[in-house]
Amino acid sequence: MAFLTHADTDLLNLRAAQETLPDDFGPVTGVPLGGVRSEAQMATLLSGEVGRAQVVLVRIHGKFSAVPGAELLLAHARKAGQALLLVSGTGEPDAELAALSLAPAHTLDTARTYLAASGWQNTRELLVSLSDTLRLTAYGAAPPWPSRNTASITRSCPKTPRWRTGISAATRPGRRLACCSTALTP
Structure with a gap:
């Protein structure tokens, strides 16, 4: 899995959550979207762990088109068969992001709910929920704290x-x- 976000707190929560995931969960990569400043940098991310992830969650402050390399990310996800979840950093539903996402609408709603509740426990349960839903694992996610x-x-x-x-x-x-x-x- 990969989690690209404009919110530094998401990455701090991710770091804490990773330590509590099941041993066989697989890698989870966190990327600060603010550090992606060009299409070339996005291409580099896509040639690494982000490009190999089955599930890519992107929490965006602003418009998708404002993310450098956004179209590259979308094209790669389509070609690679990745589940791509695009959610607003404000926690509100975003019709543009939902239309561009490559995941079921209920999964986007679930992601928004866990992210709105905040905290590393909710980040952990979000990852487990996404894994169970999109990778068909059976870890069992607790509801948001x-x-x-x-x-x-x-x-x-x-x-x-x-x-x-x-x-x-x-x-x-x-x-x-x-x-x-x-x-x-x-």
């Missing part, structure tokens, strides 16, 4: 004895944070 705002409320709840973070929480699929048995909204 609460957003940072919800998590900070949960941590401050006096009836929640302990809020767990780290690998132990990430490896417990389906574990959700709750506060006083009341549903929280971000």
Whole structure:
């Protein structure tokens, strides 16, 4: 898999998530889109791991055409049979990006949901979900974890004895944070 993004936080979350993926998951490459400044640089990426990935997720701030080498990326994905997911960095549905994507619409919605929730746990579960859906693996993704705002409320709840973070929480699929048995909204 490859994750190209304009958001540095996505790459930080990816780095943390990679350490918790199953041993047989395969490589996941993170690329800062802001560092791609020409078609030649995109061509170099496509000749490496990005070009060999089965699934390519691209989170874009702005228009697809503004990404240097965007058409090269699209043409390569079509020719190589890659699943290409193009999502907006704002988290909102984008008709242009959806039309250009080479993946089912529900998969784009899933990616947006996990990315909007943020955090390395959600990045991990996004990767697992994309793998299960597009590479037909059976790792089993947990639903998105609460957003940072919800998590900070949960941590401050006096009836929640302990809020767990780290690998132990990430490896417990389906574990959700709750506060006083009341549903929280971000």
